[in-house]
Amino acid sequence: MISLHDKTFVVTGAGSGIGAATAEQIIRLGGRVIGLDRTLASRKDSQQLNLNADVTSLSALEEAVSQGKAHFGALDGLVTCAGISVPGDTLTTDEDTWNDALAVNLTGTWLSVKSVLPELIQQKQGAIVTIASVYGMLGCSANTPYNVSKGGILQLTRSLAADYAAHNIRVNSISPGYIATPMTEVISAFEPAEQAFVSMHPMKRPGQPAEVATAIAFLLSDAASFITAANIPVDGGFSGVKDILVG
Ligand code: NAP
Numbered sequence: 001m002i003s004l005h006d007k008t009f010v011v012t013g014a015g016s017g018i019g020a021a022t023a024e025q026i027i028r029l030g031g032r033v034i035g036l037d038r039t040l041a042s043r044k045d046s047q048q049l050n051l052n053a054d055v056t057s058l059s060a061l062e063e064a065v066s067q068g069k070a071h072f073g074a075l076d077g078l079v080t081c082a083g084i085s086v087p088g089d090t091l092t093t094d095e096d097t098w099n100d101a102l103a104v105n106l107t108g109t110w111l112s113v114k115s116v117l118p119e120l121i122q123q124k125q126g127a128i129v130t131i132a133s134v135y136g137m138l139g140c141s142a143n144t145p146y147n148v149s150k151g152g153i154l155q156l157t158r159s160l161a162a163d164y165a166a167h168n169i170r171v172n173s174i175s176p177g178y179i180a181t182p183m184t185e186v187i188s189a190f191e192p193a194e195q196a197f198v199s200m201h202p203m204k205r206p207g208q209p210a211e212v213a214t215a216i217a218f219l220l221s222d223a224a225s226f227i228t229a230a231n232i233p234v235d236g237g238f239s240g241v242k243d244i245l246v247g
Pocket of ligand 1: 012013014015016017018019036037038039053054055056080081082083084085104108131132133134175176177178179180181182183184
């Protein structure tokens with residue numbers, strides 16, 4: 001049985017999709033959430049404190065973490081769900097779009113980690129889960145800025161795990177496949193696109209945000225006490241199977 005009893009986690013991107021499901025799951029398992037997003041419905045109680053913070057600003061993140069620590073009196077880790085979808089190939093992507101993808105997805109993840117590390121080091125323990133993607137593990141066409149940002153998150157995760165294992169801080173990533181969230185509504189709203197994505201997943205359906213949140217909760221919990229520098233795909237078999245049977 002996974003428990004997050006009495007543990008407090010920062011969740012970025014907590015206002016939507018996988019981040020919102022993660023916040024719910026942490027609370028269901030007995031934990032507390034400092035929820036960060038660009039714009040977030042206000043909440044301040046014994047289970048969750050919501051704060052607006054853009055992950056591209058280290059000072060905004062540090063201020064939010066400090067307020068969260070003051071509210072709950074503790075901090076045990078971080079889940080970095082804030083992210084944007086940035087499709088395009090190299091010729092069709094301008095420099096600003098490329099920079100945005102890296103600024104939010106990759107640098108935003110790095111800054112989020114940077115904002116919690118001093119507290120976790122001081123507490124001599126912590127668990128961090130970054131959200132990458134199957135497209136950080138595999139190539140695909142017309143998605144270069146996103147793919148590169150997610151591949152960077154996987155390497156960032158392994159580097160963080162190496163640097164902070166001595167402080168008893170575990171750092172792992174989750175790589176979701178096609179998950180039904182507001183980010184993928186552009187796909188689900190168009191039946192042929194939805195079918196194309198579903199057909200690439202051996203389980204032949206989209207994943208649900210709660211299914212990703214459960215894997216995240218496992219990695220945050222003491223049940224994963226000897227797991228660090230790992231990446232768990234939550235993708236219905238997408239990254240592990242290339243079937244020879246068609247249909
Ligand atoms: P989502 O529903 O769009 O949620 C992402 C959240 O991040 C939104 O609330 C968004 O706010 C927030 N955000 C974006 N930029 C931010 C910034 N600069 N600072 C703070 N918050 C920011 O998407 P999701 O599907 O849950 O995605 C969560 C993570 O999973 C992302 O990193 C995504 O790349 C990854 N992922 C998703 C899938 C999938 O199929 N859904 C698959 C693989 C990986 P706004 O609404 O204001 O933009």
